[in-house]
Amino acid sequence: MNHEAKQDPLFEEVKNMVLETRMPSISLAQRTFRINYSRAAKMLEALEGDIVTVMDERGCRRMLTGETNEYL
Numbered sequence: 001m002n003h004e005a006k007q008d009p010l011f012e013e014v015k016n017m018v019l020e021t022r023m024p025s026i027s028l029a030q031r032t033f034r035i036n037y038s039r040a041a042k043m044l045e046a047l048e049g050d051i052v053t054v055m056d057e058r059g060c061r062r063m064l065t066g067e068t069n070e071y072l
Contacts, residue, residue: 005046008018010035011035015051024052024061 005011009035017032018024024047029040044061048054052061062068 002045005042008039008043011043011046014040015047018044018047018051022063022067024063024068
């Protein structure tokens with residue numbers, strides 16, 4: 001778990017965005033908060049186990065409870 005990412009000033013906003021949209025997407029976090037890939041990826045990784053699954057073989061994360069919005 002990335003504790004540094006949880007200290008990021010945008011972490012709670014990214015977490016809330018994932019909970020509201022049910023789309024644990026690095027690119028969505030990048031576009032929404034105008035941040036770089038590395039920063040967005042670290043925050044999504046920090047959510048693993050709490051609200052999202054570990055990235056699967058296709059490079060996707062899913063919500064741990066309920067449905068994940070499909071956005072393909």
